[in-house]
Amino acid sequence: xxxxxxxxxxxxxxxxxxxxxxxxxxxxxxxxxxxxxxxxxxxxxxxxxxxxxxxxxxxxxxxxxxxxxxxxxxxxxxxxxxxxxxxxxxxxxxxxxxxxxxxxxxxxxxxxxxxxxxxxxxxxxxxxxxxxxxxxxxxxxxxxxxxxxxxxxxxxxxxxxxxxxxxxxxxxxxxxxxxxxxxxxxxxxxxxxxxxxxxxxxxxxxxxxxxxxxxxxxxxxxxxxxxxxxxxxxxxxxxxxxxxxxxxxxxxxxxxxxxxxxxxxxxxxxxxxxxxxxxxxxxxxxxxxxxxxxxxxxxxxxxxxxxxxxxxxxxxxxxxxxxxxxxxxxxxxxxxxxxxxxxxxxxxxxxxxxxxxx
Amino acid sequence: xxxxxxxxxxxxxxxxxxxxxxxxxxxxxxxxxxxxxxxxxxxxxxxxxxxxxxxxxxxxxxxxxxxxxxxxxxxxxxxxxxxxxxxxxxxxxxxxxxxxxxxxxxxxxxxxxxxxxxxxxxxxxxxxxxxxxxxxxxxxxxxxxxxxxxxxxxxxxxxxxxxxxxxxxxxxxxxxxxxxxxxxxxxxxxxxxxxxxxxxxxxxxxxxxxxxxxxxxxxxxxxxxxxxxxxxxxxxxxxxxxxxxxxxxxxxxxxxxxxxxxxxxxxxxxxxxxxxxxxxxxxxxxxxxxxxxxxxxxxxxxxxxxxxxxxxxxxxxxxxxxxxxxxxxxxxxxxxxxxxxxxxxxxxxxxxxxxxxx
Numbered sequence: 197x198x199x200x201x202x203x204x205x206x207x208x209x210x211x212x213x214x215x216x217x218x219x220x221x222x223x224x225x226x227x228x229x230x231x232x233x234x235x236x237x238x239x240x241x242x243x244x245x246x247x248x249x250x251x252x253x254x255x256x257x258x259x260x261x262x263x264x265x266x267x268x269x270x271x272x273x274x275x276x277x278x279x280x281x282x283x284x285x286x287x288x289x290x291x292x293x294x295x296x297x298x299x300x301x302x303x304x305x306x307x308x309x310x311x312x313x314x315x316x317x318x319x320x321x322x323x324x325x326x327x328x329x330x331x332x333x334x335x336x337x338x339x340x341x342x343x344x345x346x347x348x349x350x351x352x353x354x355x356x357x358x359x360x361x362x363x364x365x366x367x368x369x370x371x372x373x374x375x376x377x378x379x380x381x382x383x384x385x386x387x388x389x390x391x392x393x394x395x396x397x398x399x400x401x402x403x404x405x406x407x408x409x410x411x412x413x414x415x416x417x418x419x420x421x422x423x424x425x426x427x428x429x430x431x432x433x434x435x436x437x438x439x440x441x442x443x444x445x446x447x448x449x450x451x452x453x454x455x456x457x458x459x460x461x462x463x464x465x466x467x468x469x470x471x472x473x474x475x476x477x478x479x480x481x482x483x484x485x486x487x488x489x490x491x492x493x494x495x496x497x498x499x500x501x502x503x504x505x506x507x508x509x510x511x512x513x514x515x516x517x518x519x520x521x522x523x524x525x526x527x528x529x530x531x532x533x534x535x536x537x538x539x540x541x542x543x544x545x546x547x548x549x550x551x552x553x554x
Numbered sequence: 555x556x557x558x559x560x561x562x563x564x565x566x567x568x569x570x571x572x573x574x575x576x577x578x579x580x581x582x583x584x585x586x587x588x589x590x591x592x593x594x595x596x597x598x599x600x601x602x603x604x605x606x607x608x609x610x611x612x613x614x615x616x617x618x619x620x621x622x623x624x625x626x627x628x629x630x631x632x633x634x635x636x637x638x639x640x641x642x643x644x645x646x647x648x649x650x651x652x653x654x655x656x657x658x659x660x661x662x663x664x665x666x667x668x669x670x671x672x673x674x675x676x677x678x679x680x681x682x683x684x685x686x687x688x689x690x691x692x693x694x695x696x697x698x699x700x701x702x703x704x705x706x707x708x709x710x711x712x713x714x715x716x717x718x719x720x721x722x723x724x725x726x727x728x729x730x731x732x733x734x735x736x737x738x739x740x741x742x743x744x745x746x747x748x749x750x751x752x753x754x755x756x757x758x759x760x761x762x763x764x765x766x767x768x769x770x771x772x773x774x775x776x777x778x779x780x781x782x783x784x785x786x787x788x789x790x791x792x793x794x795x796x797x798x799x800x801x802x803x804x805x806x807x808x809x810x811x812x813x814x815x816x817x818x819x820x821x822x823x824x825x826x827x828x829x830x831x832x833x834x835x836x837x838x839x840x841x842x843x844x845x846x847x848x849x850x851x852x853x854x855x856x857x858x859x860x861x862x863x864x865x866x867x868x869x870x871x872x873x874x875x876x877x878x879x880x881x882x883x884x885x886x887x888x889x890x891x892x893x894x895x896x897x898x899x900x901x902x903x904x905x906x907x908x909x910x911x912x
Contacts, residue, residue, distance in 0.1 A: 212594070213571055219864070219877030219889070221593050235579050236570070236594040469872060469894075484869040491849065506577070511842040514827060519577030531577070536827075 198223055199477070200257035200279075202244055202271065204231030206520035206529065207263035207457050210465070212236050214473035218483075223256050225249050232520045245271045254278045261435065261480055263456055265292045266338055282386075282480040283435040283455040290431065291455045294336045294367050301450040304426040308450050309442065311369040317358050323368035324354065330371040333357055335364050345403065347371065372449055374442035378416065379408075381461035382424035383436045383475045386482035390428055391475065392421045393468055393488045396460045398440070404527065408460045409495040409543075410467050419448050427453065436461070436476040459498070459529070466516050466534045467494025492536045493543040497550060499531040504553045509533055512549055514542075556581055557835070558615035558637075560602055560629065562589030564878035564887065565621035565815050568823070570594050572831035576841075581614050583607050590878045603629045612636045619793065619838055623650045623813055624696055640744075640838040641793040641813040648789065649813045652694045652725050659808040662784040666808050667800065669727040675716050681726035682712065688729040693719050703761065705729065730807055732800035736774065737766075739819035740782035741794045741833045744840035748786055749833065750779045751826055751846045754818045756798070762885065766818045767853040767901075768825050777806055785811065794819070794834040817856070817887070824874050824892045825852025850894045851901040855908055857889040862911045867891055870907055872900075 197220055201208040204226030212222040212233055222237035229241055238256070242249030245268045253260060253275065260281045262272070265288060272285050290296045298308045312323040314333065324331065335344035346357045348368075377400065381393040395414045399407040424439055438458030441448040461472035470486025478485055502524045509517055519531040533550060537543040555578055559566040562584025570580040570591055580595035587599055596614070600607030603626045611618060611633065618639045620630070623646060630643050648654045656666045670681040672691065682689065693702035704715045706726075735758065739751040753772045757765040782797055796816030799806040819830035828844025836843055860882045867875055877889040891908060895901040
């Protein structure tokens, strides 16, 4: 079967790499001529909402998925008229709007940081009074990798902050003094089978994920799985879903979810029995899900902006290089490196060696 | 860099799957329009010796490799004038001729079954007198998967056997009463770094490989590595080389070598720290070689002729499906399944479950 993907970036590329061994073929719809997934798929070079491009996808594919949550809702709707699109449109609509997303979390009994809707400067002022400072002003939609966010501290000019995020619908959220940031990669198939990967601890810098470390047997695993299960079931979800949490003591505060394969799950390619990419495909094809148990001790380091000496990276045993075929540019994710070792101690030692090459 | 591959079958497909994460792109030269590697590479649909096709490869690629040993020598020579071609032409010439191959093994002090050249019916009779029966008559070139071979037993009509292999240059080889068939996957980079995978035990049926099981810490490993090292060094070899042996007691009799990634090394995709496909690419690009240590206990089962119920296969935890995108046809390799478990015992139990689905 041919799988259509809206978006042809690194996530589409890794989906294709995981899917060929399952006997699948791929077609991506992506406006950029130099799409990462282009060389290993049929590439329809058109806007995501281009009727002709969508028609091509619908005619050639048996199923469509997407690799980013800001895919136009109209495109998903249009495709949905002629073939299955997973994850479901409802999940996409919820996940792309921070207010809907956090409201849903709370409705499902999942803790979040305190948050309030913001429409204009007046409601921003009111929100600050309600939430207190410091807090973060976040656009409701189109934010990723720290974009569309402004931290507000006591004494800051609220008007300037409002302008900085583009004067668009937003939320103000209490700044959480967290112990760790963690995420869970969950997956649910068409027929409702569910599986959960071990939590990953995530380290961000300048709003961009830098390091994800698999946490086998973490004490927060049962709570994270319980929360993820509530979301999957409520949304009748199909595919991989990532939920990011702030961990504060024994609490997990849900920060956001992504209705797709996720950067904090890249370690699963070598570090789990089945990768998140393969399991996303199995889920949307209603095939049995693959095992999610960790293989050894794994972590993933993102390559941001520029390439390290790749030969030196490959010199390190038990590391795996994943380049996306992208031109280096400041702040751009151009690849990642996975380290898999037999012990936590060996993993940390190898990560230190790797860090020296960055 | 773009890598050119002569041949677009499953080996080219798996080379491409291993190479994209290294940041490589691929172009295959392959006459079949429905080549396995076609959907994930640029596919030049032309004969292997088509001057225009070779020109395209030479113009677009930085390096050329091949996936089968019967690639026309003239094509390799022609490409070699404008860009590096690995493994080297000399290894190709030796490996494609059983007489040269076995003569080289003996010259390097590597044991083989007794063998004698056969040119015609007269020399076949002489060979039978010298080697004794039972024996195998094998064409010198173009034999694979048991094709071009005839077992001769006492009382058989020699003329009929000679006609059966096509009356072409051949060797007669003593039939070895072996304990096991094993193979080693060896790799050597441009700058001479070498690495060796654990031996695999191979089970053939009707001349076609069915099952390869990784043998961690086998007592024959040092001898196999010693033999492989002699061949790699002698041929100034670059890339992956597979050598198949008959094991008889403490002896290893070299049967044949393949100057390419090899079916008996497919278990390395999940069962070794680095796959044979990635290490072949690292070797020809003169990158540091990846670790060859086994990950758990692994075995590979070929899917021949027809597909099992793939959903039932995927239901088995710790198994990995690899389909080649080929139409099923009797005797055709259309995919393989790798099983990776934590113990030899669990591996054998899982293989038994898998066998039930075949």
